[in-house]
Amino acid sequence: MQLLGCDVAALNTVHFSNHTGYRQFKGTRSTAQEISDLYQGLCQSHLTDFDVMLSGYAPVLQHARPSQTLAHFFGVCSTLSLLNSPLTVNQPTVLDPVMGDQGRLYVNEDVVPAYKKIIHHADLILPNQFEAEVLSGIKITSLSTLAEAITAIHTTYSVPHVIITSVRISQFSSSPETTTDNLTVIGSTIKSDGSPRLFRVDVPALDCFFSGTGDMFAALTVARLREAVFAADSTLRSTKSWATVKVLASMHSVLERTLEARDVELRATASAEKTEPGLSEGEKQKREYLRRTKAAEVRVVRNARFLREPDVEFQAREWKKEDLPAGLQ
């Protein structure tokens, strides 16, 4: 976000030594009271002239109910939307309902109902496929169920804009696209009749598990939306697909270069690994997992130029009527 010109005030919900993809970390979680105090600190010195609010990872708390954190978070959020700002009219509140991925929750179960309660405060939410299933209660196994889930999210939570950040349409059994391994991003804006206006962007999938790509998508989306709104005085709706295309181009370039750097690092560290003496089989496996996780760390900073000026182009396509199940056409 800073690389795209945003001044950012971060209210950290955790203070961890590393991301949880390593399966081990040390550090502390902020309590709901601590987050609230930080925001009160900004308020008392009149430092809350923000344009956009973006929420992210808010995991289980040790000493407070998680719903309390989220309530405080959106206490912050509601206050923000009342403030004067060049974006007052279209001031977006962007919520990334971080709950899990690939069929698995990685926050406390209490976080789910907490999100369900506060999503109506958001202008745009950014669930992944699993989170969209959790929010809609609909298992996404086809284009029909995907469209149903999006419609359900719009109507259940009165949220006008949704971007589902990664769907593997090629894994749907009924899909004609089983040969290409793409990740598809689906954007949707609710129409006055309650039906969704949809667009999709397809991006080639890369064969690696990266941590933090959801955060990267959310951060870049906020920065690009802000840029578009400031530049053209246009609305969130008309700039969303433009922003998404830019975001995905940046991410694809950064992740491609990360893959190259990962391979270099894996080759460079392989020999060192082999000579490490006296490790049990379990220790060796753990060491290898840590080595591979570190090698796949997304190279954001050294690929900064691709955040500013991505060198690939993807296209946003309207998701056509015939793609939708009969009831939604």
Add this chain to the structure above:
Amino acid sequence: MQLLGCDVAALNTVHFSNHTGYRQFKGTRSTAQEISDLYQGLCQSHLTDFDVMLSGYAPVLQHARPSQTLAHFFGVCSTLSLLNSPLTVNQPTVLDPVMGDQGRLYVNEDVVPAYKKIIHHADLILPNQFEAEVLSGIKITSLSTLAEAITAIHTTYSVPHVIITSVRISQFSSSPETTTDNLTVIGSTIKSDGSPRLFRVDVPALDCFFSGTGDMFAALTVARLREAVFAADSTLRSTKSWATVKVLASMHSVLERTLEARDVELRATASAEKTEPGLSEGEKQKREYLRRTKAAEVRVVRNARFLREPDVEFQAREWKKEDLPAGLQ
């Protein structure tokens, strides 16, 4: 640092809502144990392949002695210097002995002896004029006492490189330079005979109090030194004045633009201030102080290009023998 291509792992010593220049803030201080835990977290997942260690603000702790924080900090530091790294031979440890400014300590008094105990671990320290006085025990009122203080710091703490980040030579009563209001940065490297090899860079002073310029100087210096060492495989000594010149050029450009933006913001917010009803005189003064402090916030991110490519040039000059007091020539 990120804008200059460094991947940075931050161990936060405080979690504050805003910098302390506002004279009010909310938030928490990390305990020594928390900092140590975070570093242990990095260690256990083999994430400690850093090139450089930079220490900064470590204020009084509520629940631990401050010396304990610094000890933990330099436990981290000593461990780092034992690690394999492309920079092993010249791996710099840079210490910004943050204690105070303009005659006033802004950390607990216990922090002073703690710094004095651990400075010998550092390759380069970055005190301001006041901190150099505290470390050397010599009040800097002239070019002679300045040179004496630097010599004392080299010999007392066995620290090979010192940069004094801001000296107002024009305020020295004996100075012939009373007409120009410059800030002078003095760099020094200890020679084999114990005397200092000195350089100086003069920069026009800007008429505004900025918060965070010490941190900015330290961060840019580390990034530029790293860049120079990687590029030329040269030593810390030969690249220090080059790095300092680049750092000061970036800072001057960013601060000049900050001044312009400050003036715009002060004009824009002046009318809003006047119409705020029902404030007492004391409240009005406080509100005005907060308004001016916020307006002077350093615009780092939106002036990113000046960090990468500063557009002014300052010169490093050797500080000549005749500038030094007789005993130091």
